[in-house]
Amino acid sequence: MSFKNMTITPGWEKYMTKEYVDLVERGPYGKQKKVSEMGSFKEVLEEHPMCAGCAMTLFIRLTMVGLPNPEHTILIGTAGCGRLALTQTSIPFIYGNYGDTNAVASGLKRGLEVRFKDQAKDVVVMAGDGGLADIGFSAVMHSWFRKERFTTIMLDNEVYGNTGGQESGMTERGALLKMAPKGKLFDKMDMIGLAQTSGVAYIARLTPTNPTRVASVIRKAVMIAREVGPTFIQAYTSCNIEYAIPTPKVLDDARDIESKRYGFMEIISDEAKAYLESIDTSKKAKKQE
């Protein structure tokens, strides 16, 4: 947004809610905030109705810190737990139909590019494993093949959490869940491999165990999507309810899963790598000045 739009008209400060004044005066707009600064600035996501101990909520909160330009970002989600938090962010959020995220994002990004020639507008899809790998699969794959310039973030809790714990394509084989009364009969879908096949410029797999890394991965993914091509982040964000993980053990579980089968992984195209290096160089050059 232009800062003119968010600035409070002089004389009206006392009529605005504390929440809004804080967002304007202490929000992350126009300055890249760090994870280490959390607690010292007004965050894009604060209050939310998510379950206690939810790893997904932590991941979303860290994502919001990682966004390079929250003032020019539009979020898109679909049915699932994630959107309960995403609707509470102070960033425009589009909640469309089931599984439509990457198609909506394609149209939105192109429409914004037509209207804003001199201002990059970042489009970020955040949806669950069911929303992206099952019902939204076709739109996800085609947006990648078309090289649509936005970021897709999968909040992979390996289950349909919001509808009460049914098996999804991203569930591990053998997991006993609703609609899989004999345990899941086929393997977890290889979305990382599919992203590679369809030419996604930056792919990352991670868990929320390392907060600084989450923010840094998000920042890279959004920047590369802006200039190079589609980016994909697959994040393990466990459902402590459906998988019966005791609330205080949620991060222990994440560390355990990370060490067994969900290790940090980054796949960067040459073009994306060159772009990241070019930003670093220009940053260093600026510092030297």
Place this chain on the structure above:
Amino acid sequence: MSDSAGVKDVQAGKAPEIKGTTESELSAGDRQKIVTPEYMFFEAPRERAFITGSEAAKEAIRRSNVDVAISYPITPQSETMQQVGSLWAEGYVKEYFRGEEEIGVMSAIAGSSRAGARSMTATAGPGLMRGMEVIASWPGGRIPAVLLIMCRVVNAPLAIQPDNVELAYLLNSGLILFHGENQQDFFDYTMKAFIISERPEITLPVAVAVDGFFVTHARGYVSMPSKDIKLPPRDPYAEAVPAMDNENPPARLSRDAPIQKSNFISYQVHASWQQEVWAANERSRRYINKYMGGLIEVVNPDAEIMLIASGSAVSQSREAVRQAEEEHHTKIGLIKVRSLRPFPTPELREACKHAKRIIVPEFNYMGWLHREIVTALYGYSKAEIVPGPRVYGGMSMPTEMILQTIFPHKKFVF
């Protein structure tokens, strides 16, 4: 009025000057002059061309200052969106791509429209049915966009032939729905649809339907203003809901708030939202009257037997009216329904006050227009409302079929 009258009096301002761009770098669209809708629709000198319905749609899009067009092939629509692709290649449309299938296309339109861009697509029959979940959510999303529909069979066994049963599914979706009779209507309604769709008090999608093949693939005379002029651009900041471009002050709310909690407030929000969608739909009447000459057109208003039709059935009815007068010396009335949503209920009650018999020719089996008319006239007319004649599955409707219904005691061969 002089040619420059509309050009000078442009509400949305002049075509934006692009700094540092030489004349040769300007796209064809940049070189078009922006004129007021009134000038474009009523005052600009027109020339007549003999073109297909698909070409008429293309020419309407050329003059409509379209930002984003998204295509997907399906017979008999494919030709239209192919031609819109050519317009993009020529520089008349700013952005264009082929989507993956109709759910994807209709969703992408929801995205580009939310971005504040003037957006359009087209589909037919099974494509409409496939995209229906998304299309039915556009009105609630207050998505201004234009959807062109070239009707064809939707049900099994598979066929590609004209049949407009698909419009029945759109009647209760909340969007504004026009049904064009011929190539000229397709040209005019399409341009007017953009302007009506984007009015602040409306902010709804508008669908413009024609019957496939009869209109899309056949040629007819279309009078059109010069291709050097275009409609004013969309102003997304003068609409009922904010554009999702993050140019608004930050707030912890989403334009498309999920209202899924089971509590009184969520019921209330959803209920009032639906009321507002349909109220906005009704508010379009003013602009349909202003730009399209009303929701209905009446021929021979005093006749005791009235035909009521929409789409291609109007053309066949016109010819039946002529034959009835010239060959059977009977004056038959005809009401052409231009707008199916909003439905011309008060207009039909007024126009049918005196009628003794009402005949509703249709190009579908189940007769959705007949049901609409019966509902509208119940308690307001003593006329017999005849269900039919009807053709479906791709059949054409010989005028003799209509004459047979008008004159049940005569024998017509068809």
